[in-house]
Amino acid sequence: MRTQVCIIGGGPSGLLLSQLLHRKGIDSVVLERKTKDYVLGRIRAGILETGMVELMREAGVGARMDRECFVHDGTVISVGDDQFEVNFRDLIGAHVVVYGQTEVTRDLYEAREAAGGKIVFNVEGVQIHGADSDAPYVTYTVDGAEQRIDCDFVAGCDGFHGVSRQTIPLTVRKEYEKVYPFGWLGILSETPPVHDELIYASSDRGFALCSMRNENLSRYYIQCSLSDSPNDWTDAAFWEELKRRIPSDMADRLVTGPSIEKSIAPLRSFVTEPMRWGRLFLCGDAAHIVPPTGAKGLNTAASDIHYLYHGLVRFYADGDSAGLDGYSQKALARIWKAERFSWWMTSLLHRFPDQSEFDIKMQQAEIAFLRGNKAAQIAMAENYVGLPY
Structure with missing residues (x-):
């Protein structure tokens, strides 16, 4: 088989690149x-930055998103019963939208299938060959039969555990990582959201987040120990702990119900450099991971796709490789800023096992400064809705 771009990974980033191309x-x-x-069964976050929304529209898959998404003009931050809003629209005239990653992926699958796009499922043993040459190719097996794709370029959109990053030699690749000493226990419930904006709650019991998928589907998280298992938490225990961490007026009107999904996610910050080796380009989780606190996971993947897509279009339209040659440097410049913001949000709102009383006072002072300083709120708003590409 021959193609121009072989894309490894059929999640939202790989599908978005395929559709744009x-x-x-x-x-x-x-x-x-x-x-x-x-x-489509994977439960993921659903906060989309301005840039991601525009890419969906450019890909011709934005109609349902525009009809069904929830526009969020800001977010609420609380410490105990004390709470305040950071209003993105008032501060910078922008907003984010809530539209589940599953729905993004569904829209992209429908578009690729309608266009006759080639997607191969259940592939095993993927290997990338000749990435540092002018004639890369990819081998894999399906139903025990080995297959080969010759291509001009390979886009590695196969996540943290995929083969793409591992293809880059250790003599070339450098990795940076911070593993956080806690996780997030999250549940999905068919209940109305407790508030029309997201609530980021800091408490002496740990962090909590109140989010939503739609008007009858809510997503809630609480900081938990890495040694915990979802089976350690009954639904009743989760709801009671959540109520202890959010403002009492929110807790009083919280509608609880059976969980339809429950999982624990560890938190890490991770970046690999470079994001290009020869004709192999890393995108999304294959190159970087952020803690979910800043809502940047899918959105950082989108910025990678933006840079790679435009680089490929420029190459095929004009024979100009400048966009591809500058891909890694340009993508990483934005990624490190998103990493900083996600690290800052995580450090600001969570309780750490080794925190001293001084550290806690510093957290409280930082939150108080954010509450009372417009410039600090503008900086948060600009990062949250997404830095420009």
């Missing part, structure tokens, strides 16, 4: 390790 007449094949149903 298709609309510019550039052929691609997407390889996915799991089934379509498995990919």
Whole structure:
């Protein structure tokens, strides 16, 4: 098989790249390790930055998002019963939207299928060959039969545990990582959200987040120990702990119900450099991970796709490789800023096992400064809605 761009990973970033390239007449094949149903069954965040929203529209898949998304003009930050709003629209004239990653992925699958896009599921043993040459190719097996794709470029959109990053030699690749000493226990429930904006809650019992997917589907999180298992937490225990961490007026009107999904996610900050090796380009979780506090995971993947897509279009339209040559440097410049913001949000709102009383006072002072300083709120708003590409 021959294609122009072989995309490894059939999640939202790989599908978005494939769809954007298709609309510019550039052929691609997407390889996915799991089934379509498995990919659509993954529960992920759903806060989209301005840039991600515009990319969805540019890809021709923004109609349902525009109809069904929830516009968020700001967010609420609380410490105990004390709470304040950071209003993005008032501060910088911008907003984010809530539209679940599952729905983003569903829209992209429908678009690729309608266009006759080539997506291969249940692939095993993917290997990237000749990435540092002018003739890369990818081998894999499906149903025990080995297959080969010759291509011009390989886009590694296969996540943290995928093969793409590992293909770059250790003599070239450098990795930076911070592992946080806690996780997030999250549940999904068919209940109305407790508030029309997200609530980021800091308490002496730990962090909590109140989010939503739609008017009848809520997503809640509490900071927990890495040694915990979802089975350690009954629904009743989760709701009681959440109520202890959010303002009492919110706790009083919280509607509880059975969880339809419950999981624990560890938190880490991770970046690999470079994000390009020869004709292999890393995108999204294959190159970087952020803690979910800053709502940057899917959005940082989108910025990678933006840079790579424009670089490929420029190459195929004009024979100009400048966009591809500058991909890693440009992508990483924005990624490190998103890493900083996510680290800052995480450090600001969580309780750490080794915190001293002085450290806690510093957290409280930082939150008080954010509450009372417009410039600090503007900086937060600019980062939260997304820095420009």
